[in-house]
Amino acid sequence: xxxxxxxxxxxxxxxxxxxxxxxxxxxxxxxxxxxxxxxxxxxxxxxxxxxxxxxxxxxxxxxxxxxxxxxxxxxxxxxxxxxxxxxxxxxxxxxxxxxxxxxxxxxxxxxxxxxx
Amino acid sequence: xxxxxxxxxxxxxxxxxxxxxxxxxxxxxxxxxxxxxxxxxxxxxxxxxxxxxxxxxxxxxxxxxxxxxxxxxxxxxxxxxxxxxxxxxxxxxxxxxxxxxxxxxxxx
Numbered sequence: 001x002x003x004x005x006x007x008x009x010x011x012x013x014x015x016x017x018x019x020x021x022x023x024x025x026x027x028x029x030x031x032x033x034x035x036x037x038x039x040x041x042x043x044x045x046x047x048x049x050x051x052x053x054x055x056x057x058x059x060x061x062x063x064x065x066x067x068x069x070x071x072x073x074x075x076x077x078x079x080x081x082x083x084x085x086x087x088x089x090x091x092x093x094x095x096x097x098x099x100x101x102x103x104x105x106x107x108x109x110x111x112x113x114x115x116x
Numbered sequence: 117x118x119x120x121x122x123x124x125x126x127x128x129x130x131x132x133x134x135x136x137x138x139x140x141x142x143x144x145x146x147x148x149x150x151x152x153x154x155x156x157x158x159x160x161x162x163x164x165x166x167x168x169x170x171x172x173x174x175x176x177x178x179x180x181x182x183x184x185x186x187x188x189x190x191x192x193x194x195x196x197x198x199x200x201x202x203x204x205x206x207x208x209x210x211x212x213x214x215x216x217x218x219x220x221x222x223x224x
Contacts, residue, residue: 031210033210042203042216044214045211045213090158103147104149104161104164105149105161105164105207105212107151107159107160107161109157109158110157110158
């Protein structure tokens, strides 16, 4: 299984600032994704992080608000820009992992952001 | 459109069996995942079904019928620690579309 590390695990951010979340995987993976989980809600896909090219964003999410980098097959960052209280959420990195035992999708431990 | 439905809440007794249903209508399908999420924690992987039938893993089993757009998660010998949210998610080329989750409360 893939081991995924996210940083920061938690943060309290001031309104109007930006924060970058890092996601490090212990093995090379083809596909990496970023999700958001707002309080009391299920997970929603923000974007697919593409290695060496621009991320692919889902409806309702734009690059100016959530710029994403993916410089290699083991690392990605998500920036939450110009934060407002509505951005208070858990942000989760996930990877599609293929193995002889089967395919699965793993999640990092999440980054819990509170915007004040 | 994309739609994944599961019950919002369920209650069961310690030691019993509970079945959490999930129905889906999606534009693409690579498989169906079940995740468990305890309050304050990230989701953890429980099961993955890509073919029809039952997959058993210890106390947890998951069933899939692609023709019916239906899955269920079966939890046996319930323990208090099984109180959590259970998320059904359909994969489309690795992208997951989640249902709203089922909050399971296990009572003594």
